[in-house]
Each structure stands twice: as structure tokens, then as C-alpha cells.
Amino acid sequence: MFKSERARGILYQALLLAVVGGIVWYLLSNTLHNLASRGIQVGFAFLGREAGFEIAEKLIEYDSTRSYAHALAVGLLNTLHVAFLGIVIATTLGTLLGIARLSSNWLVARLAGAYVEFMRNIPLLLQLLVWYGIFTELLPGVRQAIRIGDWIIISQRGFRFAWPEAHPGWNAAFWALVAAGLLSLIWRAVVRRRQAATGQQWPLALPVCALLAGLPALAWAVTGAPTTIEIPVLRGFDYQGGKVISPEFTALLVGLSTYTAAFIAEVVRAGIQAVDRGQGEAAMALGLSQGQRLRLVTLPQALRVIIPPLTSQYLNLTKNSSLAVAIGYPDLVAIANTTMNQTGQAIEAIAMLMAVYLGISIAISLFMNWYNARMRLVER
Amino acid sequence: MIRTLAKTLALVAALAAPAVALAGPTVDAIKQRGALRCGVNTGLLGFSAPDSAGRWNGIDADFCRAVATAVLGDPTKVQYVPTNAQTRFTALQSGEIDLLSRNTTWTSSRDATLGSVFAGTLFYDGQGFMVKKSSGVTKAADLNGATVCVQPGTTTELNLNDYFRTKKMSFKPVVIAELNQIEQAFFAGRCDVYTTDISGLAATRLKAPKPDDYLILPEAISKEPLGPMVRRGDWEFLTIVKWTLFGLIEAEEYGVTSANVDKLRGESKDPPIQRLLGTTGDAGKGMGIDNDWLVKIIKAVGNYGEMYSRNIGPLGIQRGVNAQWRDGGLMYAPPIR
Numbered sequence: 001m002f003k004s005e006r007a008r009g010i011l012y013q014a015l016l017l018a019v020v021g022g023i024v025w026y027l028l029s030n031t032l033h034n035l036a037s038r039g040i041q042v043g044f045a046f047l048g049r050e051a052g053f054e055i056a057e058k059l060i061e062y063d064s065t066r067s068y069a070h071a072l073a074v075g076l077l078n079t080l081h082v083a084f085l086g087i088v089i090a091t092t093l094g095t096l097l098g099i100a101r102l103s104s105n106w107l108v109a110r111l112a113g114a115y116v117e118f119m120r121n122i123p124l125l126l127q128l129l130v131w132y133g134i135f136t137e138l139l140p141g142v143r144q145a146i147r148i149g150d151w152i153i154i155s156q157r158g159f160r161f162a163w164p165e166a167h168p169g170w171n172a173a174f175w176a177l178v179a180a181g182l183l184s185l186i187w188r189a190v191v192r193r194r195q196a197a198t199g200q201q202w203p204l205a206l207p208v209c210a211l212l213a214g215l216p217a218l219a220w221a222v223t224g225a226p227t228t229i230e231i232p233v234l235r236g237f238d239y240q241g242g243k244v245i246s247p248e249f250t251a252l253l254v255g256l257s258t259y260t261a262a263f264i265a266e267v268v269r270a271g272i273q274a275v276d277r278g279q280g281e282a283a284m285a286l287g288l289s290q291g292q293r294l295r296l297v298t299l300p301q302a303l304r305v306i307i308p309p310l311t312s313q314y315l316n317l318t319k320n321s322s323l324a325v326a327i328g329y330p331d332l333v334a335i336a337n338t339t340m341n342q343t344g345q346a347i348e349a350i351a352m353l354m355a356v357y358l359g360i361s362i363a364i365s366l367f368m369n370w371y372n373a374r375m376r377l378v379e380r
Numbered sequence: 381m382i383r384t385l386a387k388t389l390a391l392v393a394a395l396a397a398p399a400v401a402l403a404g405p406t407v408d409a410i411k412q413r414g415a416l417r418c419g420v421n422t423g424l425l426g427f428s429a430p431d432s433a434g435r436w437n438g439i440d441a442d443f444c445r446a447v448a449t450a451v452l453g454d455p456t457k458v459q460y461v462p463t464n465a466q467t468r469f470t471a472l473q474s475g476e477i478d479l480l481s482r483n484t485t486w487t488s489s490r491d492a493t494l495g496s497v498f499a500g501t502l503f504y505d506g507q508g509f510m511v512k513k514s515s516g517v518t519k520a521a522d523l524n525g526a527t528v529c530v531q532p533g534t535t536t537e538l539n540l541n542d543y544f545r546t547k548k549m550s551f552k553p554v555v556i557a558e559l560n561q562i563e564q565a566f567f568a569g570r571c572d573v574y575t576t577d578i579s580g581l582a583a584t585r586l587k588a589p590k591p592d593d594y595l596i597l598p599e600a601i602s603k604e605p606l607g608p609m610v611r612r613g614d615w616e617f618l619t620i621v622k623w624t625l626f627g628l629i630e631a632e633e634y635g636v637t638s639a640n641v642d643k644l645r646g647e648s649k650d651p652p653i654q655r656l657l658g659t660t661g662d663a664g665k666g667m668g669i670d671n672d673w674l675v676k677i678i679k680a681v682g683n684y685g686e687m688y689s690r691n692i693g694p695l696g697i698q699r700g701v702n703a704q705w706r707d708g709g710l711m712y713a714p715p716i717r
Binding site: 038040136142235247326327342343346 | 465466469470473489490493494495515524525526527532534537538540541542544545551552553554555556557558561562565568569570572611612613
């Protein structure tokens, strides 16, 4: 049996698996035994208990009478919220900076280079504390707030602005916008298929614009055309009404985006420089316009190089969002910390934290791998 | 054969030994190490904060010294382990520290589910609010709609919530773990109110750029008995810690101070003082420590009243409920005899 390479391989792997499994089992049973012998309760029953603490920022309904599980869900959504917006802003800013570094304009290229070196060489935690300091200490107090008309109020309590009063019409408009987006995608597929089959180009930009603008407007008008706008007014300790973006959220979002953008800029620059100069010249020789050259020839090839390292940057940004705890943004880690301290269930809470971050990271990786596969050079 | 013999001899020796109290695993570990590992606050004036020379000051730090004196006979044999609100219980559970003396509130769930128990109350505190005088707020009922700075994961956060909920008022929390960070945010004006135990508010107020600009509201919204905590199951060490605390309180009751302790030990004919100082009775021996343990402790850190006026007094907090029971306070120690 040992003569067969295949059988040997399986045997070694089975042995390795048994050893790893044994170690895990040993650690687990040892921990449970130690906890039990020290009189510490184990299990996830605490998740159903009333949390009893308030959370400043929430995307879903929450008050202190809800359960710990609900509070953790609020924290998770806050993490996803800041990570998603951070990824969008960092990608935009990073791409612009990456292109700027390759600019033939000396000043633009050097400024972009200086930005990259400055931002990526200072620890993120420090940057977050600086941003938080800027938003809470340099901005004026509530009573001396900067007012732009009646509509925008800037103070150390955050950015507050007028916002339409809650009304079903706005919800209808939002869902109409989602529907318009889906219809646009379908229309694009139809146009492409048509061009592939017959060579005719049907209009794409105009119908899509009409859909995205027209459908929500129609839904809004049909459901009663609400126009009441809530204007912030100073009452008691703070302005009331409208929407507010807290300094904690702003500091975290700005800190994460500007920091990660420096890394993305380098990724983008490397990607563009990896495309052979002859490719652009060949495209020019075929008579493609400047925009078509970038969109159809250079970018698709650059993306192949950009996407894998870009995925790592997205993962970094998401995980770095856990530094929120230092500046008081109620992200998942902050809520889990509080939960841990109030219930004493440290091992369970840490295990959940790890599982959730692993889950988010794997989801981002899967999406980016799928995107990468789509963008791969297809050889015919 | 040899092994059997050794076992038999050990058994005989154990049975034959005089009936002294067993020391318990924690005391053994402290003696072997030659130092008490004591978990303290990372920096809270009056309770435990390092001075410019690196010496830990405060009533909690002094209590560490008292326990070290009881076990090792030397108040300098303490290794201070700074812990924050999140790490303190884990540090005790894991055995990283022997004693948690870190302004920790005694509650039923902490006694029951954390694998550790409280040994008593060193300081009766209550949660309060501090505001800027310029805000015009003079009582807690004025706080509807305020933005409140609070540290996470403490009973403070829960009390805050209970108080506003029962009063049908609303508030916005700003939750930051690090004490210096949250004080900074409060002084900068990010919050209208800072809430923590009143003793903590007093300490924070002294750190303000202009302490007189800040006002501590008169209401206490909770009971916060702060006390030392030890691991569950080591009854010998729990007993020593508990009676060190009672000894300090009783010494004040009978007027034994660091100044007169030697004199009283030699001269006093008062039976309670004689028992307290180990000239009669076996109070110390019964716990497996020296019989003159309290003499050494009082020489090192003074009695409870001395500890209080040295550490808490400068914060401007009156004795109040922390006075002796004879003076209308809650400090009442069971008798040492």
C-alpha cells in the first residue's frame, strides 16, 4: 500500500487532519473545563437578554429594551455602512490619485506622490484621532454653529442638514429608482446582443437617463408628491430635525477612505503601467477614439492586474473599521466590547466577532474573485 | 516501594502537623513570587494613579499595599497591573492578578457569574452628572435631549439608560472607552454632560483646564459600592482580603492611627484594641498570617480614615456615607476577635 503514491498522500493528509482536529478538540475541552471549574457560565443564552444600553447611531430600529443580539446586529450594520461607503470613496479617490501620479504635469504628479507617501506612512489609529480632533475641537460649538442658510448647520455635534419629512412617497421613489436601475441593466444587455447580432447600435445613454430620472419622479408624483422639508431648529441642547452625520462617523469614514486611497493609488498606478505601450498605439492605429482606447483596451488589461491587490485593500479597510472603538463610533467591535463587559461572556463574544469578520471578508473575496474572473483575458 | 513509603510519610506528616490554617493556592503563589499582583485603574485620581516618580497613589493602590502587608509583611511588595474596564475581570479570572482593587461596583451578577467574588465595600459611591456651568443646567431633570459622554461596558452605561428611561427623557450617548479620550471629548464640548461615579467626576473636574467652569449636579442616580474582588473558590485568600478591609475600618473606629499604633500596642489595656493589634487573641494566626498583621498595615497605610483623607480628601468629596457608623455613615466592620 505504501508503494502507491496516492494512498500515501491520503494517509498523510488523514494523519494531519487528525492531529489538527485533536489539537482543536483539546483546546476546546480544556477551555470549557477551566471555565466550568472557575464557575463561569458558558453558552449563547445571553444573546436573548435585554441589552439595556443605548446606541447613538443605528440604521434599524433599536432601543435599550431590545436584546443583545439586536444590539449586535445594529453594530454589524454600522460596520457594513462605514465599510461600504469607505470602499466607494477610497476607490474613487485612489483611482484619481493613481492616474494623477502618472500625469505629465510635474506638480500634479509630485503632489499625488507626496500624498501617497504621507498617508500610508502614518498609523491609521493616529490619523483617526487627528480627524476626530479636527471634527470635535476645531469646529464651533452648537450655539456658535456655522449656518449655511437655514438648511445646513455645521458644529462639533456633526453636520446637520434639512431633509424631506418621512412620507410613503419618498419610499416609493426609492424603490422606483432601484427598479429603474435593474431595467437599465436589462436594456444594456438587449442593446449589446443586438449589436453582436446585427452590428447596429441602438441608443443606450439616453434611455437609461430617462429611466433613472423618470421612473422615481413618476412614483413620487403618483403617491402624493410630498414636498415638506424638515428644517433643523435649535431647541434645548442641540438642533432638532433634519438629518445629522455625527463627527464620529465622519472622522472614521474620512480617515479610512483617505488612508486606503493612498494604497489604492499605488495599485492603480502599477496596473496602468503594466499595460504595454504598444496596446494603446495599436488601438490608435485601428481608429478608436481616446475614450474608447482607455475603456476598451487599456483599462480592461490594467484591471486584470489591479483587482487582486485591490481586493486586499477592501479587506483591509473593512477590518480597519474596527478601530472605530477608539473614537466612539458604535461599530460591531464597540458593541461586542460592551456586551462582553456586561455579560462577562468574553470567549463567546470574541468567537462571534471573528466569525462575522471572517464572513464579511469571505463575501468580499468571493465577489472580487467573481469580478476578477469576468475581467480575465479571454483568449480566442 | 519507595513511592509507597514516601506517600505514607507524607500522609503521616500531614496528619501530625499542628492544626494551623491552610494558606490556599493564591497565598502560596504570592509567597512564592514574593509579591502581590494587584489590578488597579490605569489612572483615576484618588483611587489609583501613578505619580511623576512612578509610585501608585490612591485608596485602591493603598488597599493593595495593605493586603501585601497582611500576606508578606511588606507594603512595597506589590506589582501593580493597570487594567481597563474591559480587561479587569479577565485579568482576575485568568490568574494574571491576585486581587482586583479597581473602583469596581459590587453587583449580584458580577458576584455570581464571573468566577470571582467581592470582599466588601471600600468606598460607597453613586453615579452623577457633570455639566458646564455656562449651560445653565442645575439639576438632572434639566437634561432632556442632552448628549452624554459615557464609558462603555460599565454599570454606568446601564444606570444612565435606566435613569433617562424612567424619567421619560431622551439622550444621545457618545461612547468612548479610554478615560483620557472621553474627558478630552467632554472638555472640547462634544457632549453636554459627562457621567460616571461622583468620585470619578471630581477627579476629572480637577483635570479640566478651568475646574471652576464645571458643575457636578447634586443628584446621585445609583448605588455604586466599590470594592476589592478576588477569585472564587480560594476562601483563605478571600478571608484575608475581607478582614484586611474590616481591620482598617475598625482601627479607625477605635482611634488606632499610624502615629499611635506602636504606643497603643505597648500600652493599651482596652480589650478590643488588644485583640485588633494581636497582643491578645489569635485573629491573624487563624487566617494563617502573622498575628501583628494589622500593626504592620496601619504603620504602612494608616487606618481607613487616614487612607480616605490622604486620597479622597483632595478631590473635595466629604466623608458622607463613607463615615463611620457612629458618625451616621455606612462604615461598619464586624468585630475582630
